[in-house]
Amino acid sequence: MINQVATNGHATSNQNGIVIDCKLKQVYYGDFLAVRDSDVPIEKGKITGFIGPSGCGKSTVLRSLNRMNDLIRGFRFEGHVHFHGQDVYARNIDPVVLRRYIGMVFQQPNPFQMSIFDNVAFGLRLNRFRGKVGERVEQALTRAALWDEVKDKLKNNGLSLSGGQQQRLCIARAIATEPSVLLMDEPCSALDPIATRRIEELMIQLKQNYTIAIVTHNMQQAMRVADTTAFFSVEMSKGGRTGYLVEMGPTQQIFENPQQKLTKDYISGQFS
């Protein structure tokens, strides 16, 4: 019965194109309140950017969406994250299965110690993919704008590529299993401007097939790629610094006509 209601609720939100509905109340690491009160709906087929100063919890919120934070000791999530009408923090949800639907690209390029081909095929084999693995690998590498550079050396170790190529390999690896959402945690922070430009172009192409949420330190990057931007800030609280969502809206509005003074100060560089 309860599931029924949840499904109906999802059906209505689906018309607005919300694929992940995150209503975060409080996130703790041990006794430390890391993030509070952040409602972050992720729209289907769009790029949602998370910006804000260091320690504002934007990465924590992103990693809460596919329960990556479960791996951190003492992590506790209060609130809910609805994905296809199911609360991913419900007790009967297997985070391992969830992560196959919500893929992730990390800050540091982290290819596996294996060939380029095997890196991309890893997720397919994990899911016992029964089609032509080679075709899917080619498709994923093509979509990640890496195929032309690596098609003649698919047997080389993934770690032999340059940093920017490694990050595109990681993107190919993440999209090979066709997840519906791609979470990117500062994917360009370890890359030079040319590699960054390529990843950004790639994100805009990928938007056609995937929903993307990206954490970035770089406000220009958010302006360039994000359709919707969420601005987080941080305040001193007892036991440490707690992050929270200040405002979220269309990227143009956030940067040109922010509703909150905090947002305005941050994007104009006048934050303390």
Added chain:
Amino acid sequence: MSPALPAVEGRAVQATGAGALPAAPRLRRSPWETRALRSTLLTAGAWLAAIVASVPLFSVLYMLIVRGGSRLSWEVLVELPPAGFEMGGGFGNAIVGTLVMVGLGALISVPVGIAGAVFLAELGPNSSLAAAVRFAAKTLTGLPSILAGVFAYASVVLVTGTYSAPAGAVALAVLMVPTVLLTAEEAMKMVPRITKDAAYGLGCTRSQVIWKIVLPTAMPGILTGVMLAVARAAGETAPLLFTALFSSYWLVEHGAVGLMRPTASLAVLIYNFAGMPFENQIELAWAASLVLVMIVLFINIASRLLGRRRA
């Protein structure tokens, strides 16, 4: 203008005081100056200490090659040990015995060590059980090897009622487990957090992360630990003295493998023959020493190569 000036002057006065650098630098080497002399002496001392430290190794190698090499032939590698006044003979059964016991020891210690290391590195790194196991393993690495023999004597020889190759293997395994465990744990800890995150992010279960990512990535390091443990075990004498004892016969006789009886090993053969009053046996002990050192050296080099590959 006037308030700033005194401060500058004050600094200038200080700079010309004792210990300051002369205005015109004299950069030429002065080897007889005290600190230059001390540096030269200490460097020479360190060189000398390094040479002294390597003298035993090279003198042993020299003696082994000169005295053992002269007796080394195909015959000694494949024949049985001679009795008292016999001439000729060899130690083929001891080579086989050493390889069998070290192999069996590895068969016991490698799975236990690696599985234990998976627990230490991945499953419960901060648990009190892990702390206790680490402490026990570190203590065991310093265990006098004869005590491993005592353990195997009590737990295998007394139970089965005979000296045997498995008893020797158990004693060697006791010595190998801590080395395998600790080096494998270190190797697995070196697998970057971000690599494991990538696997979890793709939807791996914890056991899939361990099987598909942690173990393959750490494999060169794990193999290095296994090889070091094997090399150490191959040279051990004390644990075999009252577990495998010695034998002048082959393990395989008349087509049947007889593991449950006293078994020869190179280390014990050297120990036995070196003390005999017969020239033939003493020559064989030298040759056996050379063979044993070559086996250990070979394993060490192999472990280096395995460790370097893909690193």
